[in-house]
Amino acid sequence: MSAEAAPEPSTITILGRSATSFDExxxxxxxxxxxxxxxxxxxxxxxxxxxxxxxxLKEHRTPMPAMLHVISGRVLFDADGHRDELLPGAVVYMSGGAPHAVTALAESRLLVVLQTAE
Known part of the structure; x- marks a missing residue:
């Protein structure tokens, strides 16, 4: 992961105002x-x-529940013996420990939201 620290949260934090917010x-x-x-x-x-x-990203497991959101591009998502092509707007929920892999078919951007505590 990047050594860059994530910003401290306030009551409301807007992470991106559009699908292209992270491009630059x-x-x-x-x-x-x-x-x-x-x-x-x-x-x-x-x-x-x-x-x-x-x-x-070769097959790996995330110990906590996670949601993956495709912002742009096209990716192949492999999990549970299934392979799905995901397009912009796709959202996938994974329980903690679920093995999965992701391969980019085009330049792609994803957001992963990890639940770090109950």
Whole structure:
């Protein structure tokens, strides 16, 4: 993850005003997946992921429940023996410990929201 610290939360924090809000701040880097912590508050952490075409996160598990939101691009999402192509606007919920993998079919941006505490 990026060494950059996520901003401290206030009562209301707007993380992005549109689907393109993160484009300039977090450019897609050729040949790699680039995760950045963009927000952390009690019980939640938000990570912005950029994927260059063809890049992937191999099968892994997140110990806590998570939601994945495709902001832009196209990705293949593999989980539970199924492969789904996800497009902008797609949202996926994963219970803690669920094995999954993501591969970019196009330059892509995802937000992952992790539930860090009950």
């Amino acid at each position: 701040q977090y450019p897609i880097r050729p040949g790699r997946v680039a995760p950045t912590n963009v927000f952390k508050a009690e019980g939640v952490r938000v990570i912005h992921l950029t994927f260059a075409v063809g890049q992937s």
